[in-house]
Amino acid sequence: MSPSPASTAGDPVSNDARWRARVRKGLLDWFAEHARDLPWRRDPTPYRVWVSEIMCQQTQVATVVPYFLRFLDRYPDAAALADADESELMRMWEGLGYYRRARSMHAAAKQIVENHNGEFPLQYRDALALPGIGRYTAGAILSISSNLPLPILEGNTIRVFSRLIGLRDSVDEKASLDTLWDFSEQLLPRKFSPTDRARGPASLNQAAMELGALVCTPRDPKCLICPVAKACQARAAGLQAEIPAKTQKMKYEARSEYAALVSDNQGRWLVRQIPPGTRFAGMWDFPKAGPPDANDAEHFHQWLTNHLGGRIQLDEVVKTMKHAVTKYRITLNVYRATRTGGPKALAEPWKFRTPDQLKHLPMSTTGRRLLNWVEKNQFS
DNA sequence: AACGCGGGGAA
């Protein structure tokens, strides 16, 4: 065990079992009253909780709900997911982002069928060994679905716990996270019936996250309605705005990218499926490139020529779109373009596809937006 | 330890 999480000497509050018991009770009582009615809470089987946890990674709950419902309808268990068609799976995931999550789930489902008789494994080490499942997700799935006493730590609980114990050190440091993991473990109910979800780890872990989402928010935390405000060290010190402390600052980078709209005079558009091992692998998109492949329009034209084989002419910019990918703030310059020569057959992996065909194929959100715009404007 | 990975919601 690590030393006291409390950073204030002489006030090792987080080592105080009675203090922790008050916090625990405050969280559980509050959760019993205020838990949101989320679909995976209705029937929290390991499989359903697994799907919800993967979808919720770096994604807000409200965004996840409709995806979760569609996903469970189409893939009701691990066996169905293991048998899923890769392209259809990506289409189901389209818009959620972090597409590796879907590929990892697919691989994990196959492992579950192969090694665990199709049932999500209830041993922590087995769960942790599955692709896409780390320390947080393994603990979350097994505690929420099966009431096992495993700690969790993610965006919400980092904030809630660091405020509760008055942690002034930066949560970007590993030592801070170690402290918070320890606290998460110590906060788990000590005595509970395995079947008593309401007073067990299943509710405690969800209560802490729910409090972070609804009350203990990043800015302007609602301390006046917080069930554990009296126990909160950050509030006692008036440091709600300073905790959790961060040292890193997000730095964004402006970036220009280029896309080309090329039609074949039959209402079809030039597209390709992105090759494996790269960003947006497996998803369909219009010809598109950015640095270092395409640093400007002329460079993009060269890239197009190299990839398509034959001659191509960039006409005018018909649209610019702004969007964000991780740290990049991208301006996408969309050109109308025409093929003016070269072999009649397209080089791999380029194809002509109609908007109707593309409706059933996975595309990045940007690609989908561009396609919708093209359809709306009756380009051809 | 730092970075890459998508996209959306909110202030």
Next chain:
DNA sequence: TTCCCAGCGTT
């Protein structure tokens, strides 16, 4: 604009 979101895997 900037930050944040039920993080994980790689380097």
